[in-house]
Amino acid sequence: MKVFKDLWWFFKKEKVSYGLGIVVLALVSLLTLTPPLIVGIIVDHIVDVTLTINILLMWVGVLLLIGILTYGLRFVWRVLIFGASIRLARLLRNRLYEHFTNMSHRFYQRHRTGDLMAHATNDIRAVQMTAGQGVLTLVDSLTMGGFVIITMAATINWKLTLICLIPMPFMAYLTSYYGTLLHKRFHLAQSAFSQLNDTVQESVTGVRVAKTFGQEEDEINRFKDKSNEVVERNVAVAKIDALFDPTISLIVGISYFLAVVFGARFVIADEMTIGQLTSFTLYLGLLIWPMLAFGWLFNIVERGRASYDRISSLLAEKQDITDDFAKSDNKATGDIDVSIQKFSYPGSDDYALQDIEFTLKQGQTLGIVGKTGSGKSTIIRLLQREYDIEHGVITIGGKRLEEYKLDDLKASFGNVPQDHFLFSATIADNVAFAKPSASIKEIMNSCKLASIHDDIIGFKDGYETVVGERGVTLSGGQKQRIAISRAVLPDPNVLILDDSLSAVDAKTEEQILESLRINRAGKTTIITAHRLSAIKHANLIIVLDEGRIIQRGDHSTLMKGDGWYRRMYEHQQLEELVEQGGQQDET
Template sequence: MGIFKKLGWYFRQEKKRYVLGVFFLALVALVNLIPPKIIGTLVDAMAARNLTMDRLLLWLSLMLFAGITQYLCRYGWRNAIWGGAAKLERTLRTRLFWHFMKMDATFYQKHRTGDLMAHATNDLNAIQNVAGAGILTLFDSIITGGTTIVAMMLFVDWRLTILAILPMPLLAVMARKLGMRLHREFARSQAAFSRLNDKTQESVSGIKVIKTFGQEAEDTADFNRIVDKTIKINKRVNFIDALFDPTTSLIMGITYVITIIYGGYLVVHGQISIGQLVSFVTYVAALVWPMFAIGRLFNILERGNASYDRVNELLTERSKIIEAPDAITTPAHGDIRFKINKFSYPNDDHATLMNVHFTLQQGQTLGIVGRVGAGKSTIFKLLLREFDDYDGVIEFGGHDIRRYTLDALLDSIGYVPQDNFLFSTTVADNIRFSSFDKNQAEVEDAAKKSDVHDDILAFTSGYQTMVGERGVSLSGGQKQRLAIARAVITAPELLIMDDSLSAVDAKTEAEILENMRAERADKTTIIAAQRLSSVMHANEIIVVADGRIIERGTHEQLLANHGWYAEMWAKQQLEQKLDGEAPTHG
């Protein structure tokens, strides 16, 4: 019953709804006592041969009234109890989704997408069942079982009733023992489902890579291995779950044997009538549901308890990105001072950044270059406050960025990541995703600045073309340019382009950068790139290697240093010549 205590906050909140539902359940149970009594009375009347048409119509009318009353009361408890369960599911889904929105990068490194999806689907359904079927089976079994037993004592015989219900405590004991085992196995089952869900999501998302490398058979084999393991665990759950019904049927069989033997004895000795025995058997049949409900109740509660613990474990995790109580709410603007002495990712002793210092005045452009894994993207993650735990300070407009609210900081930053994520909606809505109040003219203007306007007009439905999941219908270059348009449409104070021109040709790159320079003359821009021509016009360029700045200066100064930058520039110029492109002039 611990799950009811854990959900006590919700039941107190919806007390009126559940009290009304239990009230209607009680009415159904009371009205349900009428038909067996009527049946017994009719049997006795027929046995005595004194049943008249008037009496028959009277009793049948009473049974019809009982049936209509039961129908209305059942509608009442279903509306109250199932409505409460649906509201709990909505509350928990909203709470969990909002929790996902607030969590930091560390949270998503720890939890895989498939596992989070399992929590948001199967686990929440199991918790909802507690507030619906759990409440129903608990109170209905108590009320129906209690009123039926009282009726058996009052209308038939108390001795027969006591003997008939003697096996019932065995059901409670068996249900408790099986329920404890089911709780442990169901927790394993939910974890297995999470792994299966995660594998499915990963395989579907990476289907192009799987097919490109011809790994369909290997991935299918890996999937089947996980499926087999999941089925094996679920078989154990189903085996324990399947023991509830046979146990209940066995106990019911014992009850019927007692009823027939001792009830027949009482009829033979004239202590009860044949009609009373028929009524008693009917009442015993009415006890089948409460007895089954006890086993079902433990099943529902144990599943819900395991799921609630899993969901609550997620909800109790806290983001390490915390806004200050008196945080600055005005949008960030001004100069940027980046002074990181040391930064390491959580649970990693290796320093990802060491002594990375630079100052970027408002309106200037900074270029960041270096090999893959040098630490360029890490600099951006710190600017975006994905991590706050570092030795140093990052200032925006003279204030530590940790002094701003996240909305005030992030609304001032436009970010174009390496992995351009597009949503399954129209081209226009993808561009104005950060600000849906932008009109069509502003959307098209942003598309022109990112040199994707002509491509969009060539689409079947233009700006209303559906791009498909993750932009599957677009080329790499088109996705990059749409992501740039999405970032520039709000004219952010700081624009970060993280290797976001790698999929476009040199000519398109030059046009986009020229548009950016004209548009953002008074705004700050940071460009990270593998292609050095992307940063050659920057006010300052820093070369990062192993998390440290090894070179810095303008394009001309770095060429004169004859270091890594100059070597890479010469190499890329040669590659352009070999590819038949005009070399870029610095």
């Protein structure tokens, strides 16, 4: 019953609901004891030939009244206890979601999306059942069982009661043993469900890739394998679960056998009446439910304990990016100074960056270029403090990143990542995500700045067009430009374009960059790109190779040298001329 101890904090929080619910539940158990007693009285009247219509009607009326009261009280305890368990589910779900949103990228490297979804659905459902059905079953089995045993011993025959309880310790031992096995197997079943969730999430997200490469059959087989594993794990749980009822039924059957054998002897010895034996057997029937409930309780509790352990271990993970050293209440603004001796991602022995040093004055534009995997996006992540730096320091306006509150630091940046995620909402809602209070005029202005306004008004529903999941109804260039308009809407101190112009043509790229230069005068801009035309206007350009700066300067300075930048720029210019020539030949 460890899970009840673990949930004690919530039971104290909801002490009124649980307290009243338990009292009402106990009253229902007491009322349930009355019908067998009345039946016994009526049987004795029949045996003694003293039963009259008035007596029969009186007891029938009492039974009807008890039925009505029991009906009403059962409604009350369900609202109280089950209502509290639903609030627990809401509380845990909110805690998990808040925890997810506050965790850093390192957390999401360790946990897969499907597993996190399983925690927030199946595991919470199991804990909710423990706090609702589990509490009900525990209280009902103890109160009903206790009241029945006391009533049988005190009002009928204590010796027969003790005889019928002889098999009960065996039931307690066996159900406890089954519960231990159930806990282990249910934990494995929940893990298998998490993996299945992962598979579904990845398959649905990457369905276009699977279709492009004709891998539908392989994806179906992969899903079937995971689904079969879930079935196997849950069948293993069901096998243990299936042992409870037969075991309890066998124990109860033995108790019935003892009641009939020894009860008959007591009746013959005039220690009991036939009516009392009838009442006793009916009470023994009432004892079946507490025994079955006790077995079911182990099932519920062990499932809830396994799930609560999984949820607790997740919530116990600490944030590695915190406000512990924050001193400033202002947004980050000013010159950016970067000095990184070395940096490697968690779990990796290879350095992603080494000896990175540069200064970017406020209002200037920084261009970061280099081959794929050279460290461009890593610098962007560190600037936004997605990871903390152990060997080095980044300052903005003379203050280390750690001195700014995370909310203020995030509000200082407008970021357009390589993976331009759009929500399944309207275009206006997607743009306004960075500033929910923005007016439609502000939204339209930011879209004009990103050269997407004309495309939007060409849609049937304009800014109210629903883009579909992850922007599926839009082209790559349109999604990029909407992401840019979302980033510039709040007018951040630092705008980051992380290879965010790759899907637009050269003319559109030039229009966007020119609009940014005019509208963001005095604000800092950082651009990473593979196409060098996107950064040739930058005040400072750094060229990365294997995490190191191999060249730095502005466009004209770098073109004078004989390095990677000049060779790549001339190569791209040649490619552009060939493409233009090809188009001219066709015309």
